[in-house]
Amino acid sequence: MAFGLYLHIPYCKSKCSYCDFYSMGRRTEVPQAYVDALLREMRRFTNCDCTALRPDTLYFGGGTPSLLTPAQVTRLIDEASPVPSAEITLEANPDTVTAESLAGYRKAGVNRLSIGVQSASDRQLALLGRAHTTQTARAAFEMAQKAGFTNISGDIMLALPDYSRTEFDETLSLIAEGGATHISSYLLKIEEKTKFGLHPPKGLPEEDQAADFYLYAVEQFAARGYAQYEISNFAQPGYESRHNMIYWELGDYLGIGPAAYSCMSGERFHYPADLNAFIARTAPVLPDGKTDAEEYIMLQLRLAHGLDLKKLRTGFGLSLNEEQHKKITLYQKAGLCTFSGDVLWLTPKGLLVQNSILTELF
Known part of the structure; x- marks a missing residue:
């Protein structure tokens, strides 16, 4: 059975208007104290009876993991000691990567890059609170390929304000022509405590319109060679996310960082959403109960x-x-x-x- 390790990087240059993930805005780097805390917690679990496994998948999620320096990524990967064939993914925002940083990530051992594109409309990106432009996103794919990445995922958001099939088509073309082997595609959801939750944007499609966008997207992904294998995920053959499959198959995974969740031998637990407590080592690991049949059924029916x-x-x-x-x-x-x-x-x-x-x- 595969074992996955997730490292949460809760820092961003700015908070997107729709995002309710736990992260701190107005950051341009990841403090060394936080990296040290991740290393400490990794050793804590490695040295206990919870697991002595080497991860088959390692996932840097966020937040904005591409605010990590290649040297920090190297330290974290070395400490994790993944198996030689491990899938190692790093999420990246287009405006936070350079040719040098991408080459550094690749040298550190990252072999899968997930680029947050969302839309090929600069107007839409500004409304979403994204810091990049269409040109920046296109450049990120080009730099990623030059750095040696052959396993690249791109994110697309559907049913955005005043959304159109033209906008979707342009976004899909940008990602597909950028060399993506995998696409994650999500319908915009207005979360209560986000900027959009406090001030909903105008022009949101009705529920039936959003459903039509989703069905259209599924057809277009298939036409481009991206087969649906999960409700929101599409891949060329052999490029399905091995890490996410561990989640969906109720496998063993360890999540480290504030608001990170874990599941080991059917037991769920998580860290509280408290960055300072995590760094200070005062954050408890909180139990969440056992996996059950209801959860299994729900997850299996998400999968192709x-x-x-x-x-x-x-x-x-x-x-x-x-x-x-x-x-x-x-x-x-x-x-x-x-x-x-x-x-x-x-x-x-x-x-x-x-x-x-x-x-x-x-």
């Missing part, structure tokens, strides 16, 4: 391979009853799912109403 009913029965002792089979037949007729008798898959249309299906069916 679907929910295997034999595994559900073996792992959790659950089988579908006659009433549930009748509902599945209705979902099939509505084009929401495919059912082989042993495996239940949601179609792209079904993924849009996954929560409703889960509520009705389980």
Whole structure:
């Protein structure tokens, strides 16, 4: 079973208007004290009974991990001691990378880069609070390829204010022509404590319009050779995110940093969202309970391979009853799912109403 390690980097040059991830804005670098705290916590877990595993995947998430220097990344990777074949991902904002830093990350051992593009519209980027431009994003892909990255992911946000298919097409072209082997695509969600939550932007599409954008995006990704393998993720063959698959398959992963979550041997725990306490070593690790059948079902139905009913029965002792089979037949007729008798898959249309299906069916 693969083991994943996540390192949270909670620093950003500025907070995006839609972002509710735990991070500090107005930062241009990652303090050495924070890197030292990450190293300390990595040793803490390595030296306990929790795990002595070397990670199969290592993920630098944020925040803005590309504010780390290559030397800091090198220290963290060396301490993690991933297996030789490990997937090592670093999230990067286009405005925070240079040819030198990307070459340094690659030399340190990073072999997968995730570039936050979001849109190819400069007007939209400004509204979102992104610090880069379309030109900056295009340059980041060019520099990444020159630095030797062959596994590159690009982010696209859908259903933005006054959104159009033209904007999507231009964004997809920028990412695909930039050499991306993977794409993460998310519908904009207005979170309560964000800038958009306090002051919602005008021009947001209606729910049906947003659904149409999603279905259109799925078709266009497929036309470009990016197969859907999860509700929001698309990849060329062999370039699926190995790290994220650990999450979705309820595997073992350790998250280190404020607001970072973990799951080891079915037990969940997390650090509180308190940067100062994390650095000062006063942040407790808080238990979150055990994984369960409900979580397993939800995650499996997000994935293209679907929910295997034999595994559900073996792992959790659950089988579908006659009433549930009748509902599945209705979902099939509505084009929401495919059912082989042993495996239940949601179609792209079904993924849009996954929560409703889960509520009705389980």
